[in-house]
Amino acid sequence: MNLLTFPEIKKIYSNEEAVSASTKYFKGDTLAATVFINKYALKDSEGNIYESTPDEMHKRIASEIARVEAKYTNPMTESEIFDLIKNFTYIIPQGSPMTGIGNPYQIASLSNCFVIGNKGESDSYGGIMKIDQEQVQLMKRRGGVGHDLSHIRPKGSGVKNSALTSTGLVPFMERYSNSTREVAQDGRRGALMLSVSINHPDSEGFIDAKLEQGKITGANVSVRIDDDFMRSVRDKKSYTQKYPIFSSKPAFSKDIQAHDLWKKIVHNAWKSAEPGILFWDTIINESLPDCYADLGYKTVSTNPCGEIPLCPYDSCRLLAINLFSYVENPFTKEASFNFELFKKHVQIAQRMMDDIIDLELEKIDTILMKIDQDPEEEEVKHIERNLWLEIRKKAGEGRRTGVGITAEGDMLAALGIRYGSEEGNAFAVNIHKTLALAAYRSSVDMAKERGAFAIFDAKREENNPFMQRLKEADPALYNDMLEYGRRNIALLTIAPTGSTSLLSQTTSGIEPVFMPVYKRRRKVNPNDKDVRIDFIDEVGDSWEEYVVFHHKFKQWMEVNGIDSSKNFSNEEIDELITQSPYNKATSNDVDWLSKVEMQGAIQKWVDHSISVTINIPNDATEELVDKLYMKAWEVGCKGVTVYRDGSRAGVLLANDKKEEKKEEISESKETSFPIKRPQILDCDIVRFQNNKEKWIAFIGKIDDQPYEIFTGLADDEDGILIPRWVNEGFIIKNRDEKNHSRYDFQYINQRGYKTTIEGLSHRFNPEFWNYAKLISGTLRHGMAIDNVVELINSLQLDNESINTWKNGVARALKRFVPDGTEAKGQKCSNCQSTNLMYQEGCLTCKDCGSSKCG
Structure with missing residues (x-):
């Protein structure tokens, strides 16, 4: 008998019905509505929606x-x-x-997060591969995963296999990261935390690993820092790293200058917002589960956002x-x-x-x-x-x-x-x-x-x-x-509540408001009746300007008799914020040291940990990051992350007066890419079907933003065949025997070996390749993705096959348009409104709620 029974038949809603009903529920908040439908509404594997x-x-x-x-x-x-x-x-x-x-x-x-680890901290290849498999198995069941790498022997250590010496832990960081990126979670990517003890001789390599472009893109990384190291930093003393870590009889040890390694941590965090820091002695000393360490509850790492330190195989x-x-x-x-x-x-x-x-x-x-x-x-x-x-x-x-x-x-x-x-x-x-x-x-x-x-x-x-x-x-x-006694070994945390706060229409977690008021523009037809034109850009398009209020800021306005439907000027918005209780209380203008002190004080009453980000401006110095990290240790924080505005590509940047004009033209950000193409790019694969033909797109990326694209038929004699389970890999720029540029695709096969397919540029119809070079050129020069999609859609092509190619490229790139971006030059097929926005690659009408994907 099959123990997995099928559910009773329920009413099925179309996507349009569900988004429309949800938008009404959220009183017109289309972002909250689409997040609910896409992430939380009950649906089956066929995409049928059972909750509206x-x-x-x-x-x-x-x-x-x-x-x-x-x-x-x-x-x-x-x-x-x-x-x-x-x-x-x-x-x-x-x-x-x-x-x-x-x-x-x-x-x-039902668990949000897990930590895994080998019993006895085995660093054999078998043990390392076991962790890799466990990580994937958990992620396919929707969990975020953390594990620690401190048990892996350092680079250069002797091993009894054909390699003779260990490669160290950094290559395994990449392996675990790649595994994370392979797992789909109903529109989400898996989440991974990798940690290592500062006492480990390879910790410096761990700290630097994410600085290499395109590496370790599927994991957050944090360093477990002990009090002895922090005292050595403060007092400018040497510190001894060991393997096994903290062993009284280590197989390997070396003395380092703690302050030099600390400066590297600070610099990397200033530059890229990683690594995060885990104050490990504070975590262990305060942990109630660690009172049962000998019974299997020894904390070894945290979940991906750091708010739940866990022992191996525990979950929360x-x-x-x-x-x-x-x-x-x-x-x-x-x-x-x-x-x-x-x-x-x-x-x-x-x-x-x-x-x-x-x-x-x-x-x-x-x-x-x-x-x-x-x-x-x-x-x-x-x-x-x-x-x-x-x-x-x-x-x-x-x-x-x-x-x-x-x-x-x-x-x-x-x-x-x-x-x-x-x-x-x-x-x-x-x-x-x-x-x-x-x-x-x-x-x-x-x-x-x-x-x-x-x-x-x-x-x-x-x-x-x-x-x-x-x-x-x-x-x-x-x-x-x-x-x-009590029912639960540990009870409390403060997690990030990104999607939750969108649904509750509140600020997120312990954080202050990000921005209480901001302006947006939507493109309008100047010939429409009663249209209001606030701005005409340099290409002659007309735009209406409107204000978006944080929900509770709008409630403050209503309580104080302020009409939120009024068309406010910039000066009036500034004055409104000044009058409000949100004045000088946004994420970018709170006192940073005060916020760290608050976190430390609150941590005394949270038995797990707190996920919080200290936001600092782009011009903040490394010295400030140093002070914030040191203050966090002194006041009893268990972990801390500092984000300098603009330090990580792909993260929303704060508005700047100097860039206001550029921002007004398009709500998408232009991307700044290196002038010289890196040899290796991350690659996403997108498959699509038109007129029963199977097509495939290879999208080369830098910092998760499209940089180049190769597209063509997937399985005919002139096309390319990739296993269906392969969704990601790398595009590598090489030279052929005639010294011509060649672009190869490489992926990790199911046995863990690299498989390379040579010459993407030569495997598709030459006409596809010529158009691909045109599109790749616009991507590389930083044109906003929605503008690239608009350019592709506007191409007038007679050849039916090329039009199929064109539609597939547009479909593939739409996935990268930031959610909430206004769709320019298009009309809703349901109500003919031009008030469309992108949401997870789909065009959603903000007037009628209709949604079209692909």
Whole structure:
């Protein structure tokens, strides 16, 4: 009997119906609507959509949580749960729980993040390949993964194989990165964190690895830094690196100048926003799970965003509480925070998180059933099966949860408190202390009803600094914990809430508002009736200018009787911001050292960690990065990331007065590429079909932006045939025997070896190649992608085959147009509106909600 049953037939919505209904739900916010439909609405592998609004999703989630609640005493009802999660008002399951709870169409985990690692820290080739396979198996079930490389022997070490000496850890960084980029996750790419101890002799190579163009593009990297290293930096002393790390009898050791390596970390972070820093001694000393290190809970790395340090094969699910919703009379003099309602909801949120663990265990059982039913031989399946058995054991034994928050920036603004001020920092700390005590109270109460986590031992935890703070703040809670235990080994985090904040229409996580007001322009037809023309660009196109307000900023305006539909000038916008509680409280103008101090103070009440970014301007110095990192260590942060505006290509740049004119012409950014083409480019493969012909596009990229394109028929005698599972690789510029330029495609085959296909430029119809050179030229000179697509669409070509080529190239490049970009010169096929924008490569009409892909 097949244990994987099919779901009952439900109503199917067209994409247009779903986007339209969702846009109405979000009161015209098309970005929130399309994010919901694309990422979280229930759909099957055929693309059929079964939910058109978050109400349907929330009913699905409430039904499943209520089913688990019914197993325990004093269960919550489905309607009670629905009232708490509907409209993203109070409690918000994040990411994988939103997608996966009650989802019969995907066999996927509910966990947002995992960490893996070899028992005994084996660095054999077999052990390293095992990690690679486990990483891929987790990513295909939608999880983000972290693992540490400190166990791999340093470069030059002796090995007993044909190589004789080790290549070190850097080549494996690239391998793991490439594996990440191969895995599709329903429109998402896998997420990976690679870490290494600063004590490792190859840590400098690790720190530099991402600086090489096109390398390690599928992973975040962070360095585990111990207190001894930080003291050596501060005191300008030498530091001893070892392998094995921190061994009393190392096989290899060397002394370095700590300050020199520190300067390299600072420089690279200033230049590229990586590596991130993990203050490892702080993480371990504060960790309650590490009180059980000898039982398998030794923390070894973090999830991709750094907010959940984990032991091997443990996982975590995330949930956010919307802080803005507890502000009564927001943006008025009578504004206040309802602490009693907040505490009540935190306790319920912790209970719901525990219920989600039960749902995750069910999901893992389904994954195991799927593995058993797969036709592969047992020796092929055993790594995947054992992986999920390990994860099931850890999830059921420790019952780890990740309760966090979102909308901290909006909450403070609604209370009239400036983010980053002393008052703001003090209030934020009080919020997180309240949250910690309420969540732990809930976990202790659940231990009375449901039982403590399996290995709870109060004696092991009694000297833990976090536990000592709980004891001092709430002695009664601590005494009850001694008597009853608690349900969950660790409870709290502060994760980034990018998509979640779009749906809740709030600021993200612990962060301040990025920009409360900004201007956009949309192209208009000057002959249309009642059209308003605010700007005519140098090619004669007419544009209407309109203002976009952050949702809560708009609420502040409404509370203060300001008409948000007015056409504001730049000066009026500046004056509005100055009058508002968001003044001098955006991500780019908060006091950076104050923000680090706030993070350190809040960290005292978060048992896991905090994902936060310190945004600094483009002209900030390396000395400032140095100060911020050092301050973070001093105030007790567990990790820190500094992002200098413009330091990473492809990231949205802040507006600048000097560039305003350029920005007005197009909302897409022009890309700055190197003058000389690098020898090796990352490559994405896009396959498409026209008139039953199979076509393929090879898109060479720099910093994830298209740089060149090769396109043609995929499988005829004049075409090219690539295995269907190959979606990425590299384009390498070489020379043929006549010393002519040749572009080869290289990928990693299923046995882990490199396979090269020579001469992309010669394998397609020469006419395709000539047009490809034209398009590649526009890409290399930095033309915005939407303008390139418009240029391709405007080509007047008589040959039907060339028109097929043209349409395929446009389709392939649309994937790279930034979400939210206005589509110029096109009309909606449904309502004829010109108000179109790109969203994940599809054209979406902001007037009627119709969406067209391809």
